[in-house]
Amino acid sequence: MSAVVVGAGLAGSAAALALAEAGVDVAQVAAAPGATALSAGTLDVAGASPGIPTLPWRDALRGTPLLPRERLALHRRGAPSHPWAQLFGAGDDPSQPEREVDAGVARLAGWLAPAGLGLAGGLGANRLLATVAGTLRVADFAFAPAAGGDLLAAHEIAVVDVPPLEGFDARALARILAREIEVLGLPKRPVSVVHPKLPEPLLAAPSPARVAARLDGADARTVLAQACQGLGAPGRLLLFPPILGIAAGAELVAALEASSGGRVAEALAFPPFALAGFRLQRALDAALAAAGVRRIAAHVRRLASGAGARLRVVLAEEPASLDAEAVVLATGRFTSGGLGADLGVVAEPLLGLPLYDADGRRIDGIPARRSARKGYGNEQPLFSAGVRTDRRLRPLGANGRPHHGRLFAAGDLLGGFDPARERTGLGVALVTGLRAARAVVEALHAPPSRTGDVP
Amino acid sequence: MRGYRGFLREMLRTGSLRALALQLRTGALHVAHQAFGRRRGDPVARFLAAYGPDGIREPDPAARRLARQAERCLVCGLCSLECARTGGVPPLDPRDAVIAAARLEVDWVRLGVSPGGDTACGACDACARICPAGIPIHLVQARLASFAASPSAGTKADATPAGIG
Numbered sequence: 266m267s268a269v270v271v272g273a274g275l276a277g278s279a280a281a282l283a284l285a286e287a288g289v290d291v292a293q294v295a296a297a298p299g300a301t302a303l304s305a306g307t308l309d310v311a312g313a314s315p316g317i318p319t320l321p322w323r324d325a326l327r328g329t330p331l332l333p334r335e336r337l338a339l340h341r342r343g344a345p346s347h348p349w350a351q352l353f354g355a356g357d358d359p360s361q362p363e364r365e366v367d368a369g370v371a372r373l374a375g376w377l378a379p380a381g382l383g384l385a386g387g388l389g390a391n392r393l394l395a396t397v398a399g400t401l402r403v404a405d406f407a408f409a410p411a412a413g414g415d416l417l418a419a420h421e422i423a424v425v426d427v428p429p430l431e432g433f434d435a436r437a438l439a440r441i442l443a444r445e446i447e448v449l450g451l452p453k454r455p456v457s458v459v460h461p462k463l464p465e466p467l468l469a470a471p472s473p474a475r476v477a478a479r480l481d482g483a484d485a486r487t488v489l490a491q492a493c494q495g496l497g498a499p500g501r502l503l504l505f506p507p508i509l510g511i512a513a514g515a516e517l518v519a520a521l522e523a524s525s526g527g528r529v530a531e532a533l534a535f536p537p538f539a540l541a542g543f544r545l546q547r548a549l550d551a552a553l554a555a556a557g558v559r560r561i562a563a564h565v566r567r568l569a570s571g572a573g574a575r576l577r578v579v580l581a582e583e584p585a586s587l588d589a590e591a592v593v594l595a596t597g598r599f600t601s602g603g604l605g606a607d608l609g610v611v612a613e614p615l616l617g618l619p620l621y622d623a624d625g626r627r628i629d630g631i632p633a634r635r636s637a638r639k640g641y642g643n644e645q646p647l648f649s650a651g652v653r654t655d656r657r658l659r660p661l662g663a664n665g666r667p668h669h670g671r672l673f674a675a676g677d678l679l680g681g682f683d684p685a686r687e688r689t690g691l692g693v694a695l696v697t698g699l700r701a702a703r704a705v706v707e708a709l710h711a712p713p714s715r716t717g718d719v720p
Numbered sequence: 721m722r723g724y725r726g727f728l729r730e731m732l733r734t735g736s737l738r739a740l741a742l743q744l745r746t747g748a749l750h751v752a753h754q755a756f757g758r759r760r761g762d763p764v765a766r767f768l769a770a771y772g773p774d775g776i777r778e779p780d781p782a783a784r785r786l787a788r789q790a791e792r793c794l795v796c797g798l799c800s801l802e803c804a805r806t807g808g809v810p811p812l813d814p815r816d817a818v819i820a821a822a823r824l825e826v827d828w829v830r831l832g833v834s835p836g837g838d839t840a841c842g843a844c845d846a847c848a849r850i851c852p853a854g855i856p857i858h859l860v861q862a863r864l865a866s867f868a869a870s871p872s873a874g875t876k877a878d879a880t881p882a883g884i885g
Binding site: 296297298302303470472474475477478511512536537538539540543562600601602 | 794795796797798800801802803804805807813815849850851852853854
């Protein structure tokens, strides 16, 4: 039994890991890291969407707080094109989405543990995290070392100033954070700035990533821990810029918490400071290597029929092609090349699959500008474009039937939702990646049938 | 052209003879200049003759090719992260180098003095291997390093790429 997964982001990696654990001979084809490597450090399953127009934290923090599990249920009912509605039909057990998310997160945490990357959170409570810009972000799950930064659990917040860091201003962060807390009507908590005495060599590099790389070393870790001695207190959150190590985040946080006496966390950051996504991608890659998944660094040209009922993945580089009994497409959207625009016309480049937006309208084959909506902040159909699948995650062709009986899709390639606007990319990626793996295993174990494969 | 003809017709229709006369005069001068004017050579050559002493040169085909590739940059910054992780010491942050290469093709030669002095990166290709757009970032860096090394470059001390990217 063999399968090929196309894409190295969370969806493709989760599918490949689950397939390897199920005993399938799996190869993963990817030309570059997935868009997961650009993520900000949270894993969310339910945010704002066409069915749920307001930003989730406005709901969560004002009036009746909406818990992640309630937002998940709203998606399932209120947004018919959303993958949650597509995956979990109305007739299903209402607790099934929750169970599937919890089980998926537990599996992911297990895969990431050897790399020392923690994952915390749950669908039963809102977590409020700060970004490097001082804005607030509700997260369902978060990766360490941002995960410890729940502002709702802190009595006091101290932003750690690291003076020469490019793009980071501790005083501005503290000021904006204090105002955000006030605007949202949260219980008041003091926000201050602390200045640890940091040695010159540690600060010589202005880029957060270079400081983080230095802090992977035991010497620099000890130096920083000493500098933070006594800065913390019980209930006080020490909010660091994204410098807390690339490989050794857990040890560094433990050392800092021990020396400072407070809770230590990193502010959420986005590219090019997105160390969080970079760490996640590296931990996934390590887990894939440990699970024996073959990684092939190549661009995929197209998919074709192989010998027998097999699918052939034609590559632009060596090896020229791979034959497999099943293929999972986890190619993402525009950032990662899963969707492209040729002369402004949106298309799925491998198979020319029909693409749909959140309103269920077909969006491929027409110039992108014609689908654009005027006005700042409007939902843009282009950003929810993706393939539509059956409930076993097989992408549908133009005739409304699965393109191929053993071709599956997962992650952001699935249309009908806007992951950036909803902030739910990784949650959908994880659950659909695991679902696709399950569908592959079921398809491979099913007795061969003549009608099973749709050309 | 149709628009211009329409413009002339509109002027005739509204009887703006003064505007029409000006137009005809400009046209006649242009034709005369083309026929009898002093030839002053290719504008690019003239530009290079004027600014060559400042260190500005025409980019060679290899530089142009690199610039075309650099234009595919997504500005994701993964090269910078990977470079930091591997402990590279590039003359310019790899992301900034690519942005500079894409934007400032012609001005490359003015990057002569790199912020890292004459240090070059270790010339590994970690940045290029992680690049989602497939840009040969290590070659861009090598290109910058070669400018730093060449004696004719860097005559403009004020032309450091501080404002780039």
